Amino acid sequence: MHSSALPLIELGALFFGLGILGRLAGRLGISPVPLYLLGGLAFGSGGLLPLEGIEPFTTVASEVGVVLLLLLLGLEYSASDLVGGLRRSWAAGIVDMVLNAAPGAIAALLLGWGPLGALAMAGVTWVSSSGIVAKVLDELGRLGNRETPAVLSVLVIEDLAMALYLPITTAALTAIGLVAGLRTVGIAVALLIVALVVALRFGRFVSSVVESPSSEVFLLRVLGIALLVAGIASQLQVSAGVGAFLLGIAISEDTAENAARVLTPLRDLFAAVFFVVFGLNTDPAQVPAVLPAALVLAVVSTATKLGAGWFAARQIGVGPLGRWRAGAALVARGEFSIVIAGLALTTGAVDPGLAPLATTYVLLMAILGPVAARVVEPVHAGLTRRLRPAAS
Amino acid sequence: MDVEVTRLPGIGTKQEFTTASGRRLGVLTHRDGHRELLVSGRTDPDSCSASVGLTDAEGQALGTLLGAPNLVAQLQDQQAELEGIMTAQFPVGAGSPYDGRTLGDTAMRTRTSTSIVAVIRDHVVSPSPGPDFVFRAGDLVVLVGTGEGLGRAAAILEDG
Numbered sequence: 001m002h003s004s005a006l007p008l009i010e011l012g013a014l015f016f017g018l019g020i021l022g023r024l025a026g027r028l029g030i031s032p033v034p035l036y037l038l039g040g041l042a043f044g045s046g047g048l049l050p051l052e053g054i055e056p057f058t059t060v061a062s063e064v065g066v067v068l069l070l071l072l073l074g075l076e077y078s079a080s081d082l083v084g085g086l087r088r089s090w091a092a093g094i095v096d097m098v099l100n101a102a103p104g105a106i107a108a109l110l111l112g113w114g115p116l117g118a119l120a121m122a123g124v125t126w127v128s129s130s131g132i133v134a135k136v137l138d139e140l141g142r143l144g145n146r147e148t149p150a151v152l153s154v155l156v157i158e159d160l161a162m163a164l165y166l167p168i169t170t171a172a173l174t175a176i177g178l179v180a181g182l183r184t185v186g187i188a189v190a191l192l193i194v195a196l197v198v199a200l201r202f203g204r205f206v207s208s209v210v211e212s213p214s215s216e217v218f219l220l221r222v223l224g225i226a227l228l229v230a231g232i233a234s235q236l237q238v239s240a241g242v243g244a245f246l247l248g249i250a251i252s253e254d255t256a257e258n259a260a261r262v263l264t265p266l267r268d269l270f271a272a273v274f275f276v277v278f279g280l281n282t283d284p285a286q287v288p289a290v291l292p293a294a295l296v297l298a299v300v301s302t303a304t305k306l307g308a309g310w311f312a313a314r315q316i317g318v319g320p321l322g323r324w325r326a327g328a329a330l331v332a333r334g335e336f337s338i339v340i341a342g343l344a345l346t347t348g349a350v351d352p353g354l355a356p357l358a359t360t361y362v363l364l365m366a367i368l369g370p371v372a373a374r375v376v377e378p379v380h381a382g383l384t385r386r387l388r389p390a391a392s
Numbered sequence: 393m394d395v396e397v398t399r400l401p402g403i404g405t406k407q408e409f410t411t412a413s414g415r416r417l418g419v420l421t422h423r424d425g426h427r428e429l430l431v432s433g434r435t436d437p438d439s440c441s442a443s444v445g446l447t448d449a450e451g452q453a454l455g456t457l458l459g460a461p462n463l464v465a466q467l468q469d470q471q472a473e474l475e476g477i478m479t480a481q482f483p484v485g486a487g488s489p490y491d492g493r494t495l496g497d498t499a500m501r502t503r504t505s506t507s508i509v510a511v512i513r514d515h516v517v518s519p520s521p522g523p524d525f526v527f528r529a530g531d532l533v534v535l536v537g538t539g540e541g542l543g544r545a546a547a548i549l550e551d552g
Contacts, residue, residue: 080399081399143403146439257424325438325439
């Protein structure tokens with residue numbers, strides 16, 4: 001066979017297969033992320049079919065996937081959204097972090113993965129999937145609900161916190177020492193402040209660098225700058241994704257909307273590769289061993305997310321049912337958990353068991369989250385009906 | 393009545409107010425510009441019992457349905473101080489000679505001394521239409537003038 005034939009056939013089969021999985025996810029009304037992970041599990045190491053010859057491409061493509069995932073996330077939010085969310089809901093953000101980082105961290109310590117494993121797993125259970133949550137709220141017609149601003153504020157704060165969490169984790173995992181680690185965190189904080197100030201004051205400047213009437217030129221400029229910034233951030237140990245996220249924030253509103261429009265198809269493509277590659281690098285034979293731990297984590301972290309959402313909604317004066325709705329809406333975990341796990345695994349400093357655990361956990365939570373959001377109202381109604389006679 | 397504006401990060405902006413009967417009514421404007429009408433739940437005021445996506449034309453139509461009766465009433469209010477000046481609305485009927493012709497063709501001001509101040513079509517108001525405005529059967533023409541002038545205007549719209 002011609003030397004380029006095999007990689008092309010493998011890639012073609014891979015993307016076509018992902019297309020089928022994506023359609024299946026649409027039919028089932030769930031996020032495609034868990035199915036991409038399953039697709040990755042099915043192939044690759046220990047799977048049905050090892051894919052050979054396309055690793056150089058998939059490795060780079062999955063890196064680009066993370067960059068685009070975070071860039072698009074940054075583009076979603078304007079700087080005033082972030083600052084406003086932080087000012088209003090910082091207390092809810094802290095409660096959310098403490099409650100939801102704890103289950104992952106404790107699980108990692110119990111599994112004997114040490115403080116570094118605990119740091120990584122804390123992130124995996126902490127961050128809700130903003131993609132899944134926003135989609136579920138829209139589908140259930142809850143965007144206009146009074147608790148929805150509280151839910152969105154929690155998501156905003158989690159995403160903003162990632163801009164510090166990812167550099168801290170990278171620094172800790174690569175064991176670059178306390179001084180170098182502090183320097184990395186300092187750079188991250190400084191970059192975050194610079195990005196916010198640029199977005200609030202000099203947004204037009206950033207826009208004028210990338211803006212072009214030709215959508216082709218615009219796409220190349222935005223993508224080029226994103227990869228440049230991501231690469232430089234990565235060199236500064238701040239993590240490529242964080243650089244892209246901050247760039248997304250710094251791009252001001254009109255340009256951000258155009259950029260999001262041209263980049264979304266690319267994000268879908270490369271992010272799919274990222275999730276598949278994560279699945280590929282996970283040995284499916286290890287999944288049964290971590291399944292009990294993943295199930296316990298799923299139950300506990302569902303409860304803690306319910307608590308965090310309940311608190312956030314109560315802060316803005318929402319009634320009892322709305323508080324539970326807010327909690328249930330936040331249960332879904334997804335892309336960020338995998339980004340964190342992927343980051344931890346590439347450094348090689350954590351137990352390789354983290355990959356199957358994170359995969360299994362995200363599979364469970366990505367499916368459980370939308371279900372929780374749907375059943376919270378009937379469950380609440382059933383419980384209050386049962387409790388009321390007892391109380392009277 | 394206070395209209396409360398809430399930013400929804402990553403989604404858009406919500407504007408709402410609470411009615412005298414205690415229901416929340418509002419409009420959610422998504423970042424891509426499409427709008428949703430929101431009505432709060434009857435039993436749970438935090439929830440939405442309806443959220444209806446509206447196109448631009450539908451939104452305008454709804455606004456006119458709620459606001460159009462006010463248009464004539466407002467014009468009448470404004471002219472109440474002017475002796476002898478009245479506001480009226482007449483339809484362009486299916487058999488009208490002006491179905492498909494322009495406002496200029498009616499020579500309304502010259503012939504009747506009335507002014508066409510607005511045309512309502514499919515519940516959408518076109519204020520101050522120019523002489524190039526083309527009438528269609530079903531349009532409602534809002535005119536200001538004397539009682540006598542308005543009578544003649546109605547006849548012109550009907551029979552030419």
